[in-house]
Amino acid sequence: MFDFFRSLFPRPDTPPIAPRAAPPPPGKDEVLTRLAADLLRGLGCDEMAARVAVCWNHRLTSTAGLAKPARAQVVLNPRLRDFPDEVDRTLRHEVAHLVVAAKARGRRVAAHGPEWRGACAALGIPGEDRCHTLPLPKRQMHRPHVYRCPRCAFELRRTRAIKPRTRLACQTCCKQHAGGRFDGRFEFVKVR
């Protein structure tokens, strides 16, 4: 009986349990973390801004970046440093995912849907595409043949040249403007 009471009323000299701060995630970039926090606060995501961490991770290969909303983390590929403009763009792309997650509050939202595109526009990268892959020089060397859609300027990279008799058109533009059928107006033009 005595033990029961003691368990209900802890001894007064028991020190309060202090919440222990989590150690910073490996590869954390303080400057980019501050930038990400500013961007998040600018869009009203204060709670996410307080927790956000931007980290470099060497294990990413061709992926430019990742967003981990549950951990309020943005993970970036260190090889992005070879493409200075890409660091900022990729950071904003991933921060847009955090914004969507913060505002969704558990609702299911498409990863690169209208909410994400809206967040991208608000973050200064309107028209951002969903592609997370890096224009890595090695990969480009393996795919030296470059074709461009005359309408949307999408670039197709291939290991081998398109055979002379094969006609290849931009899928996105054919879907949007030709009901999904091949349309010569959107046929790829060889750039290199």
Ligand SMILES: [Zn+2]
């Ligand atoms: Zn994305």
Ligand SMILES: [Zn+2]
């Ligand atoms: Zn196109």
